[in-house]
Amino acid sequence: xxxxxxxxxxxxxxxxxxxxxxxxxxxxxxxxxxxxxxxxxxxxxxxxxxxxxxxxxxxxxxxxxxxxxxxxxxxxxxxxxxxxxxxxxxxxxxxxxxxxxxxxxxxxxxxxxxxxxxxxxxxxxxxxxxxxxxxxxxxxxxxxxxxxxxxxxxxxxxxxxx
Numbered sequence: 596x597x598x599x600x601x602x603x604x605x606x607x608x609x610x611x612x613x614x615x616x617x618x619x620x621x622x623x624x625x626x627x628x629x630x631x632x633x634x635x636x637x638x639x640x641x642x643x644x645x646x647x648x649x650x651x652x653x654x655x656x657x658x659x660x661x662x663x664x665x666x667x668x669x670x671x672x673x674x675x676x677x678x679x680x681x682x683x684x685x686x687x688x689x690x691x692x693x694x695x696x697x698x699x700x701x702x703x704x705x706x707x708x709x710x711x712x713x714x715x716x717x718x719x720x721x722x723x724x725x726x727x728x729x730x731x732x733x734x735x736x737x738x739x740x741x742x743x744x745x746x747x748x749x750x751x752x753x754x755x756x757x
Contacts, residue, residue, distance in 0.1 A: 637753065640680070640693035641725040645756040647698055653749035671707065671747040680708035680748060681730055681741070686715050688723040696727040698752055706751035710744040 639646045653666040655674075660667035679696035694713075697704045713730060715721045719738045724730055734741045 638693070638750075640695050640752075642695040642698045642752075642756075644725045646692065647695060647752045647756050648754035649695075649750045649752045651748065651750045655747040656744075659746060659748075668749070671749065672745075674707050674747045677705055677707040677709045677747055678703055679711045679727060680750065681711045681713050681724070681727065682744075683713045683715075683721075683724065686721050688721040690723055691721070694724050694727055694730060695752070698755055700755065704752075706749060708748045708750055710746040710748055712742045712744050713739055714742070715739050 635650060637648050637650055639648055641647075651663060651665055653668040653671060654660050654663065655668060655671035657667050659665075681694040681696070683691050695708075713724065713734075716738055724733075730739070730741065733739045
């Protein structure tokens with residue numbers, strides 16, 4: 596008796612097709628495809644004094660896309676009303692991270708962010724910035740400046756810290 600060897604990829608395809616057919620007939624969840632266990636760079640940022648973890652996938656700036664090795668999306672430049680994500684440029688306190696203006700669970704959370712650049716004024720000693728209200732207060736008191744970069748970043752928060 597001769598045995599035929601069926602490649603694992605064929606078996607997987609048949610199984611996925613059968614599952615998709617059953618799910619579709621039942622009106623079940625979307626078939627997203629097989630999960631991949633690949634490494635994707637994750638970053639940390641502050642929100643209200645704790646650290647959240649986020650990914651960066653797309654940006655409306657060609658230069659940033661190239662520098663970060665992520666997707667350039669011209670369509671993102673048309674997004675308005677995204678919450679702020681603050682990035683300190685130049686001098687910074689040790690341990691400084693990006694600062695979010697929202698996070699999952701907040702009514703205004705959105706994975707799209709309006710990039711704002713924070714710069715300490717000359718003669719002011721940088722302190723660790725950990726929340727957006729802190730940044731706004733320091734800007735109002737003249738210790739730092741906040742500039743809209745006119746860049747929209749797609750950076751979903753994947754884990755909320757404590």
